[in-house]
Amino acid sequence: MNAKAKKKIVSILKALVVPVLFLLLWEIAANNGWIKVSIMSSPSRIYSKMVTLVQKGTLQKNILISLRRVILGYIIGSFAGIAVGILIGLFKTASDYLEVFTGILRPIPIIAWVPVLILWVGIGEETKVLCIAIGTFWPVFLNVIDGLRNVDNKYIEVSTIFMKKKLPTIFNVIFPAALPAVITGLKIASGNALMGVIGAEMFAASSGIGYMVSFAREMNQADVMLGGVFIIGFLGWLLSIVVGRLGKTQKK
Numbered sequence: 001m002n003a004k005a006k007k008k009i010v011s012i013l014k015a016l017v018v019p020v021l022f023l024l025l026w027e028i029a030a031n032n033g034w035i036k037v038s039i040m041s042s043p044s045r046i047y048s049k050m051v052t053l054v055q056k057g058t059l060q061k062n063i064l065i066s067l068r069r070v071i072l073g074y075i076i077g078s079f080a081g082i083a084v085g086i087l088i089g090l091f092k093t094a095s096d097y098l099e100v101f102t103g104i105l106r107p108i109p110i111i112a113w114v115p116v117l118i119l120w121v122g123i124g125e126e127t128k129v130l131c132i133a134i135g136t137f138w139p140v141f142l143n144v145i146d147g148l149r150n151v152d153n154k155y156i157e158v159s160t161i162f163m164k165k166k167l168p169t170i171f172n173v174i175f176p177a178a179l180p181a182v183i184t185g186l187k188i189a190s191g192n193a194l195m196g197v198i199g200a201e202m203f204a205a206s207s208g209i210g211y212m213v214s215f216a217r218e219m220n221q222a223d224v225m226l227g228g229v230f231i232i233g234f235l236g237w238l239l240s241i242v243v244g245r246l247g248k249t250q251k252k
Contacts, residue, residue, distance in 0.1 A: 041222040046230070049223040058212075063231065066197050066208040069125070070239070073132025074193040078186060081137045085144025089178075090170065102141070110135040110192065111199045118204050128200040128208075135196035136189040143185025147178030183243070190239035198232055209235075 023043045029035045030042030037045070053059035087094045088102070113134055117127045151174050201210025209228050216224035 037222075038220070039222055041226055046223045046227045049221075050227045050231075053224070053227075059231075062207060062209050062212050063235070066201065066210065067235070069128045069197050069200075069208065070132055070193045073129045073196065074136050074189065076129065077133035077136025077193070078140050078189060080133065081140025081185065081189070082144055082182065084137075085141045086148065086170075086175075089145040089148030090174070106138055106142075110196045111203075114200055114203045117200075123204045127204050128197055131200040132193045132196040135192035139188035139192060140182070140185040143181045143188070144178065147181025147185075148174060150181070151177040187240050187243045190243050191236050194232060194236045194239065 026035075026040075027043050030037050030040065030045075050059060084098070084102075088098055089095075110131060113131055114127070117130050121127055121130065197208065198210035198213070201208035202214040205211045209232055213225050213228035213232070216222075216228060
């Protein structure tokens with residue numbers, strides 16, 4: 001085994017120490033009656049319940065429904081965030097007209113849009129997708145603007161001398177230089193997208209992980225509820241890794 005492989009294994013083991021210890025302490029506390037199992041359940045009970053839901057096909061069905069909504073909303077929100085971010089980040093006229101408007105809309109939490117969207121488009125897939133798109137839009141939008149406005153002026157001056165036209169300068173110099181900030185925005189947005197779908201599913205859905213967690217709370221099923229919460233966290237972590245890998249590939 002080479003040094004690189006050993007280093008990777010050590011890194012993985014270090015990352016697993018805290019989660020494993022946490023689960024062990026939780027299981028011991030549940031088995032010894034230090035916590036109420038009816039409220040907190042236990043890792044073994046949660047695992048057993050998740051296996052049962054997988055065997056029934058319920059869990060994977062809800063996960064796939066939520067992921068489909070997340071992917072669609074994430075794509076729409078990302079493209080919109082990049083487009084409007086470029087508009088405001090590069091063109092002063094657009095910035096003058098839109099900066100105050102976007103500044104007012106930005107602090108509105110994703111969850112506040114759910115009843116508004118239900119009123120506008122009804123309780124359908126559109127509500128969930130739009131909610132996710134809104135949550136995705138802002139981190140992408142803000143990071144695109146930040147990345148574009150912080151490009152070193154030396155690059156712009158040199159490219160202007162050689163290219164002369166503004167459009168090639170934007171696509172060949174300015175946007176590639178801002179790409180790290182854009183990737184950061186996309187990574188943050190992946191978490192927001194998941195929060196958006198969970199919030200929407202809790203209020204306006206009859207399927208999905210968010211609905212599963214909300215229904216389990218109403219039925220006092222702590223194992224299902226906590227299992228759903230951990231799955232949400234795991235999916236968010238995976239989405240962040242995927243976007244990060246795409247960013248590294250783009251840099252190469």
